[in-house]
Amino acid sequence: MKQITIISGKGGSGKTSVTLALWQASRHALAVDCDVDASNMYLIASPINAKAPEKVFKSGFIAAIDKTKCINCGNCLSKCRFEAMSQSPNGEFPEINEILCEGCGACFLACPAKAITMSEKETGKIFVSTTRFGTLVHARLNTGDGSSGKLVSQLKQMACEIAKNEKLDYIINDGPPGIGCPTIATLTGSNAVIIVTEPTVSGLHDMKRAAELCNHFKVKYSIIINKHDLNELITKQIEEYSVAQNILLLGKIPYNLSFVSALKECKTIIEHDSSSYEAREIRTIWEKIKAL
Amino acid sequence: MQDRALRIAVASGKGGTGKTTISLGLAASCDCEVTLIDCDVEEPNVHLFTLNSENNQSNLQNQENKCERACFSVDIPAFNETLCDGCGICKSACFFNAITIIGNTPLFFPELCHSCGSCFDQCPKNAITVVSKGIGETRKWKHGKINCIDGRLNIGEAKSPPLIKQIKKSAINDNLIFIDCPPGTSCPFVAAVNNADYVVLVTEPTPFGLNDLKLAVEALEKLGIKFGIIINKADSNSNIITDYCVSKNITVLGRLPLSREIAQVYSRGKIPALEIPALKSEYKKILENVIKEASK
Numbered sequence: 001m002k003q004i005t006i007i008s009g010k011g012g013s014g015k016t017s018v019t020l021a022l023w024q025a026s027r028h029a030l031a032v033d034c035d036v037d038a039s040n041m042y043l044i045a046s047p048i049n050a051k052a053p054e055k056v057f058k059s060g061f062i063a064a065i066d067k068t069k070c071i072n073c074g075n076c077l078s079k080c081r082f083e084a085m086s087q088s089p090n091g092e093f094p095e096i097n098e099i100l101c102e103g104c105g106a107c108f109l110a111c112p113a114k115a116i117t118m119s120e121k122e123t124g125k126i127f128v129s130t131t132r133f134g135t136l137v138h139a140r141l142n143t144g145d146g147s148s149g150k151l152v153s154q155l156k157q158m159a160c161e162i163a164k165n166e167k168l169d170y171i172i173n174d175g176p177p178g179i180g181c182p183t184i185a186t187l188t189g190s191n192a193v194i195i196v197t198e199p200t201v202s203g204l205h206d207m208k209r210a211a212e213l214c215n216h217f218k219v220k221y222s223i224i225i226n227k228h229d230l231n232e233l234i235t236k237q238i239e240e241y242s243v244a245q246n247i248l249l250l251g252k253i254p255y256n257l258s259f260v261s262a263l264k265e266c267k268t269i270i271e272h273d274s275s276s277y278e279a280r281e282i283r284t285i286w287e288k289i290k291a292l
Numbered sequence: 293m294q295d296r297a298l299r300i301a302v303a304s305g306k307g308g309t310g311k312t313t314i315s316l317g318l319a320a321s322c323d324c325e326v327t328l329i330d331c332d333v334e335e336p337n338v339h340l341f342t343l344n345s346e347n348n349q350s351n352l353q354n355q356e357n358k359c360e361r362a363c364f365s366v367d368i369p370a371f372n373e374t375l376c377d378g379c380g381i382c383k384s385a386c387f388f389n390a391i392t393i394i395g396n397t398p399l400f401f402p403e404l405c406h407s408c409g410s411c412f413d414q415c416p417k418n419a420i421t422v423v424s425k426g427i428g429e430t431r432k433w434k435h436g437k438i439n440c441i442d443g444r445l446n447i448g449e450a451k452s453p454p455l456i457k458q459i460k461k462s463a464i465n466d467n468l469i470f471i472d473c474p475p476g477t478s479c480p481f482v483a484a485v486n487n488a489d490y491v492v493l494v495t496e497p498t499p500f501g502l503n504d505l506k507l508a509v510e511a512l513e514k515l516g517i518k519f520g521i522i523i524n525k526a527d528s529n530s531n532i533i534t535d536y537c538v539s540k541n542i543t544v545l546g547r548l549p550l551s552r553e554i555a556q557v558y559s560r561g562k563i564p565a566l567e568i569p570a571l572k573s574e575y576k577k578i579l580e581n582v583i584k585e586a587s588k
Contacts, residue, residue: 009335011475012308016500037478038305038504061387081408083457083486099482099515104408105387118387143511146479149450177307177475178334181450201561202312202337209335209447216448230552231559255552263498264530 001163003156003171004289005034005190005219009206011177013198014226016040017259018282019174021268023133025286029170032159033138034152034186036124041174044266045136047129057124057139057154059147061103067093069115076107076116099144123147126155128162135162149181156189179213187214192292193221194250199234207238211245222248222292224285227255248292251285253278297327299469300586301488301517305504307475309494310524310548312337313558315472317565318492318582319438321575327466330442331484332474333428333455338442340561342435359431364443365424366407366454371398375419382411382420403450428455430462439466453483460487468583477507485512490586491519492545497530505533509540520585522578525550543585546578 006022008015020041023031033041063084065076070093077085077094084100085107087093096107108116124141137159141148156173163171175186187193193214197207207223214221223242228235235252242249254277262272270279302315312330316338319328330338343355369382369391378396390404391411402425412420428445443459445452452474460471460483473484485491491512495505505521512519520543523533527550537544548554548571557564565575 010308010337011306011335035476037476037481038307038507040306040500040503043499043503079409079413099511100486102406102408103387104406104410105385106408106410106413109385109410109414141478143477143507144479144482144514148476148478178332178452178480179447180334180445180452180480182478183334184448184450198559200555200559201340202335203559205337205340206335212447227555230555234559255555257550260498260525260550263500266499 001169001171002191003173003189005173005175005186005193006196007175007183007186007193007210008177008196009179009210010198010203013196013203014259015196016174017263017269018196018224018226018253019172020044021270021282022286022289023172024268024270025283026170026172028134028168029172030135030137030159030163030166030168031133032155032171032173033136034155034173034182035176036139036141036148036151036155036182037176039138039140041136042129042138044263044268045131045133046266047131047136049130050127051130051135052128055126056122057126057151058120059123059150060121061105061118062098062101062121063096063103063105063107064117064119065094065096066115066117069113070094071113071115073112075110075112079106079110081106102146124151126158128158135166137162149185152182152185153188179209183213184217187217187219190219192289193219194224194289195221196224196226197238198227199225199231199238201234204234204238208241222250224250225252228252230255250288251281253281297464297467297469298583298586299471299488300582301471301473301485301491302494303473303481303485303491303508304475304494305477305508306495306500309496309501311494312472313564314492314494314522314524315470316341316563317571317575318579319470320563320566321579322437322468324468325437325439325466326468326470327439327441327464328470328472329459330440330472331456331459332472333443333445333452333459334474336442336444338440338472339431341563342438342440343433359433361429361431363426364428364430364455364458365426367409367422368402368405368407368425369400369411369420370423371400372419372421373397375417377417379416381414381416385410385414407454427451430459432462439464452480456480456483477511481511482515485515485517488517490582491517492582493519493521494524495521495533496525497523497527497533502532502536505536509542518585520545520582523547545581545585546574548574
């Protein structure tokens with residue numbers, strides 16, 4: 001079983017549209033939406049039914065204050081390094097901002113009156129869904145919550161077990177934008193990474209940082225240039241970069257509003273028009289990925 | 293205007309909706325000096341539009357070297373093994389499981405550490421000292437009337453919020469501050485929008501745009517920050533965002549068109565609001581709306 005991971009560095013370069021189309025082209029793969037704080041794959045894959053009951057994801061802690069026990073000594077206020085504690089407007093006791101609270105327990109440890117309790121925090125939900133393309137493992141992180149990396153790791157672990165049971169050859173991970181904690185968790189354990197980039201100064205810059213991240217974690221990557229005709233000069237720079245770094249360029253997809261139309265119809269680019277140039281290019285790219 | 297600076301964050305939920313383009317456009321449309329803080333420290337892009345005028349990589353490198361730069365580090369513990377008796381109080385004080393005790397010796401996992409300071413405080417033997425671990429850098433430069441600030445997270449570093457909080461603290465003399473936020477709705481987003489007076493949510497009329505907009509709205513409602521919406525890449529036959537805004541009684545600050553020309557100007561590292569005449573007045577209008585709404 002191989003894990004193929006799609007990232008981009010820059011948001012909006014077309015990761016999810018490309019991932020969905022590749023997933024359809026694969027015919028027999030499991031997909032994981034690792035962009036847990038803004039997951040989108042399910043919107044197009046539209047789950048037919050839940051394959052497993054949804055699972056609550058708990059991670060970390062949150063502080064709460066018992067006002068009847070608080071002696072208003074202010075210790076907690078001075079210990080919090082996350083700006084999560086503030087004096088109540090009437091100055092009677094400290095208040096905790098649940099979104100800013102990191103769950104570190106510094107206030108809990110500093111409280112002489114034992115007025116602060118730490119409780120485990122529910123930070124998201126995990127779903128395993130049946131879709132027309134196969135099984136989709138996805139999640140929803142509660143808005144504003146952290147621990148997205150841990151949630152991604154858990155999704156990927158579940159996906160591996162399911163793929164083993166169903167004897168699937170491929171898991172396709174759709175990664176989040178950026179190069180921080182959830183992206184690192186997405187990369188971990190991948191057999192091949194594909195960076196979807198676009199020929200814009202931002203796209204090129206962000207692709208290079210994503211590429212450095214792959215090098216840092218010693219994962220092999222290849223590149224897809226999306227919207228390649230938007231700026232042929234930068235497309236050429238990306239091509240030169242791939243030659244210089246000895247990286248496989250899997251394919252180039254033109255800037256075409258059919259991607260937007262497909263999205264609006266909640267279809268993949270292949271479903272939108274299976275004989276289009278873009279649809280053929282996606283199928284070709286999938287064949288190259290299989291040969292990696 | 294208020295006695296302190298007006299802080300306007302530009303955020304989106306979904307990546308690639310046009311946050312950076314719009315932050316730059318709004319900042320460039322101001323007549324006064326303004327500050328623009330690029331809080332997308334994982335993939336900062338503002339410098340690409342404000343440091344190199346000719347899209348010339350070597351030129352960019354030269355310009356980058358002229359920035360005022362500073363390393364940024366976070367506090368992590370270092371253990372003095374002669375003072376440590378392996379009591380394990382630090383281990384139980386750490387809610388992130390970043391410390392374990394093997395035999396009588398603490399073992400520390402820096403990638404799990406949130407720099408909360410509990411282990412330093414709780415150690416009864418004073419065996420833990422605070423040491424700095426570099427996680428990125430902060431930079432400052434000037435582009436016309438825009439005072440730019442950004443942060444760059446080191447490659448392989450997982451946690452961006454401490455760096456985001458740091459660049460937002462930079463000394464700023466301007467009355468108007470724009471904050472270009474990272475995508476998503478989790479901790480980096482929260483760190484970027486926190487303490488803003490107003491948030492401009494940039495969205496696009498696609499199912500992805502709408503879905504992620506709803507998530508961002510939910511997060512801002514939880515945080516209690518006022519916001520309005522710019523519909524970017526708008527076309528005539530897409531009312532999904534407008535319908536949503538009407539149903540939720542959310543202010544639409546303006547609309548910007550879906551256009552290949554804008555995408556091409558952006559691709560070259562140019563600010564569409566300055567390059568495309570028809571956009572100039574649009575941006576002026578949107579800026580007026582933003583300031584009016586934010587000052588309410």
